[in-house]
Amino acid sequence: MGRRMMNGRRIFLQTMVMVPTMALAQGGGAWPADTVRMIVPYAAGGATDMVARAVAEKMTALWGQAVVVDNKPGAGTTLAAAQVARAQGDGRVLYMTTSAHTISASIYEKLDYHPVNDFAPLTLVAKVPLVLVVRPQSDIRTLNDFVRHAKANPDKMAYASPGSGTAQHLAGEMFNRAMQTRIVHVPYRGDAPAITDVIGGSVDAMFATLTAVLAHIASGKLKALAIANGSRVEKIPEIPTFAQAGLNGFEYATWFGVLAPAAMKDDLRERISQDIRSVVTTQAMRQKLVDMGGEVIASRPAQFRVFMQEEARKWQAAARASGAGVD
Incomplete structure (x- = not known):
């Protein structure tokens, strides 16, 4: 009889451990009781959309x-961000965004929201x-070859970006500043035509x-010359960091993070x-993230804030150095 009671207790405890942390809401009922929208500020098919859909699929299970992923592209992510900032903080609206979110305050003269204060960082x-990267031909x-060539040909070399005010553009301007080069910026409408x-x-x-x-x-x-990261990347470990190639402190990245409206209560945010x-x-x-060239972080809300x-301070300095801006 005692053995049966012990087995029953063990099964009960195992079941409790398996219950998702979001299973019980503040009022004791099941949560979420309705569809959750994960808003993405880009069109379907891009890297952010891919990550959002992978996360959404696992969260559904x-x-x-x-x-459900809800793509809301436009105005450099600011349209989607404004919509999220105005939403209720009940957990039914989440926001998968990128470094563009923290760049926006530095390049847009007027925003309807504050990129940090009007959002609850989740992870x-x-x-x-x-x-x-350069052509292998x-x-x-x-990197030293690249710098020497740029200094020998001021205003004659050019670098592409997916648009003015993007991380790729601003990183290029900070490179010019750090190395005292004059490589001309050529903006495109997205990654694909720039890479082409x-x-x-x-x-x-x-x-x-x-x-x-x-x-x-x-x-x-x-041909990849250097990675703007603190350490080499697992997917292409043979490529040196900028520091290893001769330029210290040159670390620029985009990122994928999940935010919610600032109105969300702390306990719901944590759960x-x-x-x-998880x-x-x-x-x-x-x-999946490593195969995309990513470094998994999975930070807590306070760390993400x-x-x-x-990030906001870093990109503000880059925007000022480049003079990038959007009316």
Whole structure:
């Protein structure tokens, strides 16, 4: 009889451990009781959309309630961000965004929201560093070659970006400032046409999001010179960091993070964050992010807030140095 009671107790405890942390809401009922929307400020098919859909799929299974990705592209992520900032903080609206969120305050003269204060940070999912790429047909083999060539040809070399005010653009301007070079910025409408012209030789280089160029590096269509990260990246460990290649402190990345409206209460924020982190750190999800060139972070809300504040200050300095702005 005692053995049966012990077995029953063990089964009960195991069942309790398996219950998702979001299963019980403040009032004792099941949560979420309705569909959760994860707003993405980009069109379907891009890297942010891919990460959001992977997370949403796992959260749907965990919560037993649909988590639906809602793509709201436009105005450099600011349209979607304004909508999230005005939403109720009841957990039914989440926001998967990128470094563009912390850049926006520095390049838009007027915003209807504050990128840090009007949002509740849930977790920084992953960081994806920028990488300097050139055509393999060029004589440039190392970062030192690139710098020497740029200094010997002021205003003649050009670097592409997916648009003015993007992380890729601002990183290029900070490189010019750090190395006292004059490489001309050429903005495009998105990554694809910019990468196409680097491969074709219309422009000399690009400070690209690693996710966007991994396949081209693997195929030999592009040559990576250095990673703007504190350490080498698992997916391409043979590529040195900028510090290892000779330029200290040059660390620029885009990132994927989940925010909520600032109105969300702290206890709900912590519970949702914990559930998303549990999904992001599974082996399958971690591998997916690594395969995209990412570094899995899965930070707590307080850590993510500090990171966003630091990002906002860094990008503000870059925007001022470049003179980038949007009316």
